[in-house]
Amino acid sequence: MHIAITGNIGAGKTTLAEKLADHYGWEVYYEAVDGNPYLAPFYSDMPKWSFHLQIFFLNSRFEQVLKIINQQEKTIIQDRTIYEDAYIFAQNLYENGQMNETDYTTYRGLFNTIMKAISPPDLMIYLKADIDKLTSQIKKRNRDFEQNIDPNYLISLNKLYEGFTKQYQHGKLIEIDVNNLDFVAKADDFKSIVDKIDRTINLGTQLKI
Numbered sequence: 687m688h689i690a691i692t693g694n695i696g697a698g699k700t701t702l703a704e705k706l707a708d709h710y711g712w713e714v715y716y717e718a719v720d721g722n723p724y725l726a727p728f729y730s731d732m733p734k735w736s737f738h739l740q741i742f743f744l745n746s747r748f749e750q751v752l753k754i755i756n757q758q759e760k761t762i763i764q765d766r767t768i769y770e771d772a773y774i775f776a777q778n779l780y781e782n783g784q785m786n787e788t789d790y791t792t793y794r795g796l797f798n799t800i801m802k803a804i805s806p807p808d809l810m811i812y813l814k815a816d817i818d819k820l821t822s823q824i825k826k827r828n829r830d831f832e833q834n835i836d837p838n839y840l841i842s843l844n845k846l847y848e849g850f851t852k853q854y855q856h857g858k859l860i861e862i863d864v865n866n867l868d869f870v871a872k873a874d875d876f877k878s879i880v881d882k883i884d885r886t887i888n889l890g891t892q893l894k895i
């Protein structure tokens with residue numbers, strides 16, 4: 687089975703993916719951050735590196751989905767989806783003039799071809815968070831290249847996330863408002879998420895206790 691966590695930068699996807707993997711005995715597929723040669727340069731100069739970074743992420747996410755398709759016996763939880771690369775990040779760069787028309791058209795052509803070869807996740811878990819929450823979590827994890835993220839970048843991404851999740855029709859989607867949740871420190875908050883997932887995919891019998 688393919689589960690995916692979706693949400694803006696700093697929403698808490700990686701942490702939740704790890705907690706859910708531990709709880710259910712799932713395997714996590716992480717985003718390509720360490721060893722990504724374009725991410726730090728991208729944050730310093732988006733117009734220059736946007737196309738390179740999008741191609742890098744698209745390839746890495748495509749590779750993950752192919753692996754997931756070929757390992758049907760396992761349940762894999764993926765930290766961010768290929769849809770977000772195209773419909774949120776690349777689209778935002780194009781709309782804000784940080785990716786030119788030619789590069790965007792090439793990128794979307796490749797994305798559309800990839801779409802023909804893959805299937806959507808069985809369940810998508812959307813972590814919805816306000817800008818204050820995102821900013822405080824980005825500060826807390828203290829990655830050098832993320833410290834100067836413009837709040838307007840997060841605002842534009844959040845708007846696209848709202849539109850994308852409202853229109854999403856490829857499969858099941860759970861929305862979790864994480865603004866007032868602390869699923870790390872509060873067991874009840876984590877349990878409320880697990881209960882939602884169990885109800886949605888009816889996994890009760892597969893729980894690792």
Ligand SMILES: Nc1ncnc2c1ncn2[C@@H]1O[C@H](COP(=O)(O)OP(=O)(O)OP(=O)(O)O)[C@@H](O)[C@H]1O
Nearest residue numbers: 694695696697698699700701717719740743771775
């Ligand atoms: N397609 C993309 N275009 C631009 N930046 C991207 C893209 N995909 C991922 N990123 C960036 O790569 C980094 C990934 O970091 P990480 O895997 O920790 O996830 P995150 O988005 O910060 O989420 P979380 O805190 O919810 O785990 C972030 O700075 C993220 O915005």
